Amino acid sequence: MANFRWKSKKVFKGHMVSGYACGLDFSPDMSYVISGDADGHLVIWDWKTTRVFEKIKAHDNVCIDAKWHWHEKSRVLTAGWDNVVKLWD
Secondary structure (H helix, E strand, O other): OOOOOOOOOOOOOOOOOOOOOOOEEEOOOOOEEEEEOOOOEEEEEEOOOOOEEEEEEOOOOOEEEEEEOOOOOOOEEEEEOOOOEEEEO
């Protein structure tokens, strides 16, 4: 990685991680970015504008990971510290 000169191109704001390593993912068509947050939300950003598109209360505790279904754009999986994995459609 030392050969690369990293430069921030986009900044996405609107979620609270509070030191948790919350996973993120791109939609299959690369038009959205999703992540969980420390408050249990699933946050969806518009890739082009970097604005929050939608914020959903997904879990009672930290939403530690969010993954988009690789083939079906309408489906997202979230995992929380409430010991629950949810499929969103």
